[in-house]
Amino acid sequence: MKRVIVNGRLLDGNQLVKRDILIEDGLVKQIEPSISAGDRQGAEVIDAGNHFVSPGLVDVHVHYRQPGQEAKETIKTGSLAAAHGGFTTVCAMPNLMPAPDRPSYLKDLIKLNQSDGVVHIKQYATITTDRKDDELVDFAALKKAGAFAFSNDGNGIQKSSTMFEAMKRAAELNMAIVEHVQDDELSDGGVLHTGAARRLHVKEMPWVSETAQAARDIVLAQATGVHYHICHVSSKHTVEQIRAAKRAGIHVTAEVTPHHLLLSDDDIQTDNSNYKMNPPLRGEDDRQALIDGLLDGTIDMIATDHAPHTEADKAKSIAHAAFGITGSETAFSTLYTTFVKTGRFTLSQLIDWMAKKPAAIFNMTNAGSLKVGKPADIAIFDLDNEHVIKASEYLSKGKNSPFTGRTVLGDTVMTLVDGQIAYQKNF
The missing domain is CATH 2.30.40.10 (Urease, subunit C, domain 1)
Incomplete structure (x- = not known):
């Protein structure tokens, strides 16, 4: 053709x-x-x-609910949404049923991604069995089976010894650990950031639950030499930890979502579960720190954390509704309008963060650029x-x-x- x-x-x-x-x-x-x-x-x-x-956009963080929760999303509908948003390569998280925690499951899922997807879909494998316990997966076998990287996204690794061993094994294979940083004891069932939590009388999810685990993992990444990537940074304190890690030469990269760049907890004035995500929207000072972190290179890329749910999942009060919002179809337009048209970002910077840098950082040699031969x-x-x-x-x-x-x-x-x-x- x-x-x-x-x-x-x-x-x-x-x-x-x-x-x-x-x-x-x-x-x-x-x-x-x-x-x-x-x-x-x-x-x-x-x-x-x-x-x-433009070069096709690259998203290193999407959730396609197949297998297990096809009422929320399928590989077909999720990839159609990605294409609608201008994305041509996406990386799908492993919180599925069954989770791709063994080579046979992963191979079957990769085949399904290829047959049903209308964009390029790279597949994460889990770090632990079913993302729930401290039994590590067979990293070498999953790499051989086609894993893009390893993540327990949606669940932070709670035991330091588990994360330390996972990082050592991933480093030996030159594979990335991509992680949702959350200390469950510190988050303690929280829902929103301080201001919105108090307004709506729900439990708070404090910034320290993110930053404390990020700090722990940065130290472990320094000890192991692994490529450690932090998902959906939300707190100014985490930005400070990443900035210090990069200055120290630790192989840490990070992403920020469109919603954390565009919104703060000031936007949550009513009980609207479409504003409920994990990590939550934080303060305006946090939002500005995320923008500054992108501009100075502390944060490397923008990723959507596209998290589709059914209407029933979100029809509940914000205290009980599912965490997560969609992002594939709105990311470019909202960011372009808010930041490029106002002169805060250039169009070139936005394409760097949404295409070129994610591809370069994760060694996706055929993605993220518009060049002869590609x-x-x-x-x-x-x-x-x-x-x-x-x-x-x-x-x-x-x-x-x-x-x-x-x-x-x-x-x-x-x-x-x-x-x-x-x-x-x-x-």
Whole structure:
């Protein structure tokens, strides 16, 4: 299949420049101011309409509920949602039933990701058996079976000795430990950050439950030399720990979610479970620290923590509803509107954090870039026309988002994966 994208604008440094892209056999063959008539011969022409043509976005943190909780999401619907948001590569967490904690389960799941997914899906394996106890998995066998990295996301590893041994084994295999940092004794069933918890009269989940475990793990990462990646940083105190670790030369990387960049616990004024996630939205000072951490390189990337739930899961009060919100379909547009259009971030920085850096840090050599010879994983965004985020337009089964109803720029026009159209906006 041969395609040519014409009338697109690509990033060249911080400038948008007109370029045409020739795609053949799933690869980018040419990027030129104009593709010649001879090279276009026999190609399907895609008119980008002067819109922004971007490398496909890369998300290292999504939850696809299959197998085990298909009412919330399936691999098909989750990957369609990713494509709708301009993502062409995602990394799926292992909190599934059964969890991919043994090679046979992992191999079956990878096959399912490949058959049902419309984007590239890389699969995490667990750190411990079923993510529940202190029995470590067979790291070497799971790496051989195709594990992307190891994570117990949703559950922090509570015993230091378990994490220490896990890091040693992962380091020997040059594999990353990717972790939800939460000390359960310190979080103690908490729901929201201090201000919102007091307003709504629910139990608090204090910042120290995140930062204390992050500090412990940073020390263990220093001792083992492992690549240790911290999921969804929420607290300014954790940012300080990561900054100090990087200055000390410890191999620590970190992600922040769109919702922690865009919202604080000041936004939770009523009992609305679409604002309930783990870690919770924290104070405005924390939000500003996360932004500063991105800008100074302390935080490496943006990841959505896309966490779909059924309507029933979220129909309860905030004290009892499920943790988590969707993110794949709203991430680029909300961040572009709030930060790029206001001059806080450049478009180049946003693409670095949402495509180039996650791919580079996790050695995804065929993702995150738009270059000749690489797979034609491409997103086309309309940066100019406002649109309202509507639940009826979500392709995810999960409609649990606090961003529904927002007016934004940066709508996805088309997403191509290996040169094939994975999403196309209906006009």
